[in-house]
Amino acid sequence: MTKPFKILGIQQIAIGGEDKTRLRKLWVDLLGFEYKSTFVSERENVDEDICAIGIGAHEIEVDLMQPFDIEKKPAVHQTPLNHIGLWVDDLPKAVEWLSARGLRFAPGGIRNGAGGHDITFIHPKGNEEFPLCGEGVLIELVQAPPDIIASLSS
Numbered sequence: 001m002t003k004p005f006k007i008l009g010i011q012q013i014a015i016g017g018e019d020k021t022r023l024r025k026l027w028v029d030l031l032g033f034e035y036k037s038t039f040v041s042e043r044e045n046v047d048e049d050i051c052a053i054g055i056g057a058h059e060i061e062v063d064l065m066q067p068f069d070i071e072k073k074p075a076v077h078q079t080p081l082n083h084i085g086l087w088v089d090d091l092p093k094a095v096e097w098l099s100a101r102g103l104r105f106a107p108g109g110i111r112n113g114a115g116g117h118d119i120t121f122i123h124p125k126g127n128e129e130f131p132l133c134g135e136g137v138l139i140e141l142v143q144a145p146p147d148i149i150a151s152l153s154s
Contacts, residue, residue, distance in 0.1 A: 008152035012061035012085035023064035039114035057151030083138035104130030
């Protein structure tokens, strides 16, 4: 059976710590990534700086996350919430097709993410109902906008 979607490339890498200023020192001050914006969500317990390197379809985000409240969940500063984001050309079809094949998604479904794109997460651990998973890695699927689809589909 033909897949009804295509993974186009890496959209982001998210890295968490207790203090994002230490992360910014490395990624922005030392490595030269550009600070783009800050996203804060009490509901998602995250205060993150969105940084990037590259241009257009070749831009890759590095999200530097710290918890909004260190005592609450999700614990974005702990290793399990560090994740990689992948551009996908048709997020709803990808979720439907992958779920039908036993891939486990994290709770929350498709929703608007920090970068303004629809997102969902592949769970790092499988279960009885959905045995396929990220094998220890949290993977974010990100709906690519039309210009990214055009640039990365060729």
